[in-house]
Amino acid sequence: MELLRDWDAWQRRIGAVPRATATYTTNLYALRDQIEDWCAAGRLHTLSTERAVLLLRADRGFHRIHHVARDLPALADALGALPAGTYTSDLVGQGGQLEDVCAAYSANGFAVHTVLQRMTRVGGLGADHDGEATVAAPGEAAEVVVLLERLLDRFAEPVPEVAALQREAHDGRLLIVRRDGVIAGMLLYEIKGRMAHLRLWHVDDNARGLGVGRRLMRSFLARCAQVQVQRLVLWVIGDNARSVAIYRHYGFVPDGLLDRIMIRHEGAHR
Structure with a gap:
């Protein structure tokens, strides 16, 4: 393996891979920035x-793989x-589209860790009341990261770096609710034009049933309504029936797109 130092070096590497073929495959969708x-x-x-x-890509003791290949x-x-x-x-596509790519990974020691499904809400939001969540300050980002590290499956839902969350907070896209001085829940989102992406929405186990999640969601929907968002998307662990039911309550429905997360543990091989 070789350390990648800059964008130009990456362009030289992928430039050597034939891409004008029907068999070309990739799961790299990251932007240049x-x-x-x-x-x-x-x-x-x-x-x-x-x-x-x-x-x-190194991430807390393991690597996330993005591939660019001429064929399987x-x-x-x-x-x-x-x-x-x-x-x-992360292998993303409509159900049957993933089988051949997953098979290439499986043949090299990978197994399905979990499957995420995308859910979408389409149409005007109307006038939603703000749920009184607070826009986090950059200085609160580290506390949010500690909460997420405790709650998330790091293989299925990447925990943002503190510096990245600081930028999100600075731009007003990180919402929090505190109880007794402690962050009890958070919601991270992004709005581009008329589309919004709900990236993370989590409540501390000790604060469930206390309205924390509702306050966060209502604040998020209110912000979307203010700029006339017409389409909202999110990803949820597919077999988490409780979470899927909550999102359905807020008008989200599965749209058929899946993210099959494959994993190979230390020492696994063909």
Whole structure:
């Protein structure tokens, strides 16, 4: 594996992979700014073969894999060249579209860890009352990260870095609710044009049933209504019936897009 230092180096690597083919496959959808941030933090390595490149992003003791490959045999060859370690990969698509790509990962020691489903709400929101959540200050980002590290499955839902959450707070996209001086819940979102992405919405186990989640969601919906958002999307763990039911209560429905999270643990091999 080789440390990736900048965007230009990444372009040279993927430029060597034939992409004008019907068999081309990738799960890399990060924007240039994201890749440059990861490079600056020293978190990216690459593994290159003749017809494929793997981008390996360090994340709390394991690596997340993004692949760019001419075809599935090339992808399988690249995955087979991985050194021992723990790796995950997000494979996104409509149900049947994922089978062949998942098979390439499975042949190299990966197994399904969990499946996320995307849910969507379409249409005008109307005038929703603000739920009185607070916009977090950048200085509160570290406390939010501690909460998320306690609540999340790190393989299924990446915990943002403190610096990244500080930027989100500065831009007003991080909402919190405190109880007895402690952050009891958080919601992170993004609005682009008429679409909103609910990225994270979590409540401390000790605060469930106390209206914390409702206050966060109502504040989020109110902000969406203010700028006339027409479409909202989110990802939820597919077999979490409780969470799916809550999102349905707020008007979200599954749209058929799945994210199959594959994992290979330390020492696994073909």
